[in-house]
Amino acid sequence: MSLLVVERLTRSFGGVRAVQDLSFTLPAGGIHSIIGPNGAGKTTLFNLVTGVLRPTGGSIRFKGEEIAGLPPERLAARGISRTFQNLQIFFNMSVVDNVLIGSHLRLDRNVLHALFRLPALRRVERQARRDAEALLERVGLTDWCEAPADSLPYGALKRLEIARALASRPELLLLDEPAAGCNEKETAEIEALLKSLLADGITIVLVEHDMRLVMNISDHIIVLDHGQMLAEGRAREVRNDPAVIEAYLGQAALAAGHAS
Numbered sequence: 001m002s003l004l005v006v007e008r009l010t011r012s013f014g015g016v017r018a019v020q021d022l023s024f025t026l027p028a029g030g031i032h033s034i035i036g037p038n039g040a041g042k043t044t045l046f047n048l049v050t051g052v053l054r055p056t057g058g059s060i061r062f063k064g065e066e067i068a069g070l071p072p073e074r075l076a077a078r079g080i081s082r083t084f085q086n087l088q089i090f091f092n093m094s095v096v097d098n099v100l101i102g103s104h105l106r107l108d109r110n111v112l113h114a115l116f117r118l119p120a121l122r123r124v125e126r127q128a129r130r131d132a133e134a135l136l137e138r139v140g141l142t143d144w145c146e147a148p149a150d151s152l153p154y155g156a157l158k159r160l161e162i163a164r165a166l167a168s169r170p171e172l173l174l175l176d177e178p179a180a181g182c183n184e185k186e187t188a189e190i191e192a193l194l195k196s197l198l199a200d201g202i203t204i205v206l207v208e209h210d211m212r213l214v215m216n217i218s219d220h221i222i223v224l225d226h227g228q229m230l231a232e233g234r235a236r237e238v239r240n241d242p243a244v245i246e247a248y249l250g251q252a253a254l255a256a257g258h259a260s
């Protein structure tokens, strides 16, 4: 069965149609990249799929069920998680506490309330903390668990964001520019991490301007322009598509190394 089916999805902001009449299907498994110029609608698409925004029209089905308009925490509970284009780190907290914030999404608020101040809560918290430490190990940040988040190098912060997104145990993980601002070594670390998540059975949707990373790693690429699908296919097909080169890849080549 398809994991995610988007049909005639539209989202307008006043007169701007950020996503228009967009349809595509993602099978379970694989790394699916969404590329396109600034303002093409990539982040808006993520906001729609993760419940941050409601669609103006169209449908989004996850594992066969309509999810359009459900709030982010319900979608997290169903297995959809994401990172944000701008770092959403609490810099005054420790690295492990930043991950715990993600895991608390998984705990029912009423249950937490009932358990408040009871030893059971401390047990739940201890387990959550062990889980958070395991996630940090997963992204290569074991040595930084107790460090304040503001002491982390940039590439490590990007991996911390991924660890936090993993705390809700997603089946579908949407990453909005996970390598933006990273140097070559940091980008290689992100690439290795994405491959290992894929090997764990997580389906990845990647928005990224780093074309070397995208072309290396993607099983399937969707090209957006003005909120619409311009092209779709394997890296080789998309890379050689004249419309894609004209709308985006020409610019991307010019901006190589300075991606937003």
Ligand SMILES: Nc1ncnc2c1ncn2[C@@H]1O[C@H](COP(=O)(O)OP(=O)(O)OP(=O)(O)O)[C@@H](O)[C@H]1O
Residues within 6 Å of the ligand: 013, 016, 017, 018, 036, 037, 038, 039, 040, 041, 042, 043, 044, 045, 085, 260
């Ligand atoms: N909350 C909002 N209110 C009004 N307009 C918005 C909002 N979010 C996005 N837009 C507009 O929708 C369009 C698509 O923006 P979006 O952020 O989805 O693009 P993007 O493909 O992620 O671009 P980038 O590569 O620069 O991140 C743009 O014209 C943007 O100005």
Ligand SMILES: [Mg+2]
Residues within 6 Å of the ligand: 042, 043, 044, 085
């Ligand atoms: Mg964006």
